[in-house]
Amino acid sequence: xxxxxxxxxxxxxxxxxxxxxxxxxxxxxxxxxxxxxxxxxxxxxxxxxxxxxxxxxxxxxxxxxxxxxxxxxxxxxxxxxxxxxxxxxxxxxxxxxxxxxxxxxxxxxxxxxxxxxxxxxxxxxxxxxxxxxxxxxxxxxxxxxxxxxxxxxxxxxxxxxxxxxxxxxxxxx
Numbered sequence: 001x002x003x004x005x006x007x008x009x010x011x012x013x014x015x016x017x018x019x020x021x022x023x024x025x026x027x028x029x030x031x032x033x034x035x036x037x038x039x040x041x042x043x044x045x046x047x048x049x050x051x052x053x054x055x056x057x058x059x060x061x062x063x064x065x066x067x068x069x070x071x072x073x074x075x076x077x078x079x080x081x082x083x084x085x086x087x088x089x090x091x092x093x094x095x096x097x098x099x100x101x102x103x104x105x106x107x108x109x110x111x112x113x114x115x116x117x118x119x120x121x122x123x124x125x126x127x128x129x130x131x132x133x134x135x136x137x138x139x140x141x142x143x144x145x146x147x148x149x150x151x152x153x154x155x156x157x158x159x160x161x162x163x164x165x166x167x168x169x170x171x172x173x
Contacts, residue, residue, distance in 0.1 A: 015058060015164070023160065024050055024070055032077045041141050044149030047074050048122050051089055052115065053156050055096040056103055067093035081133055088125035092118050108154050116150025 027046040035043055047070050054062035071086030078085065096103075096118055103111055123146055127138070 015061070017061060019164070020054055020058065020061060024054075024066075028070070028073055028077065031074060041144050042148045044145050044152055045119065045122070047071075047085075048089060048092060048119055049149050049152065049156065051093060052096050052118055053160065055093045056100045059097055059100055062093075063097070064090050064093045081129065081135075084126055084129045087129060088122040091125050092122035095121060108157065112150050112153050115153045116146050119146040119149045 024047065027050040030046040031043075033043075051062065051067045051070055055067065067089040068086045071089035072083070074080075074085040074089075075082050099114070099118075103114060106114070120143065123143060127142070131137070
């Protein structure tokens with residue numbers, strides 16, 4: 001199970017499929033926001049981050065098929081080569097599925113470098129597919145999205161749990 005390091009980070013066991021779909025849709029919208037300058041360079045790939053989160057915490061619900069589908073949605077929204085994001089998200093999800101039990105051993109803060117490497121693997125697959133189609137090579141700041149995604153990883157469980165918190169019953173004593 002993931003995030004067993006403290007009682008604060010219990011694994012999400014009763015997450016509905018609709019909630020997962022809505023969270024991935026919100027991540028897709030966040031990825032497609034028009035940003036400029038340094039905000040564009042530092043923006044993490046929110047879809048990759050959420051796909052990674054759900055692949056680790058709910059591997060029976062979010063698998064490589066869901067990762068591939070979200071990659072296709074990202075390809076359509078980003079107007080990139082069809083299948084580029086899909087391939088990179090699938091590779092990242094495959095590695096995450098291989099490592100999800102190992103990641104669960106570590107505390108959330110010790111998962112940061114491993115998650116950053118998983119995000120980097122997705123970016124490297126995108127870079128390699130770009131090279132295969134003779135696209136221009138990005139500059140070094142292309143890799144900053146992996147770093148910012150890794151740094152956001154400790155906040156992600158808290159952000160995902162906010163809509164699922166039970167509201168206090170006003171009729172309770």
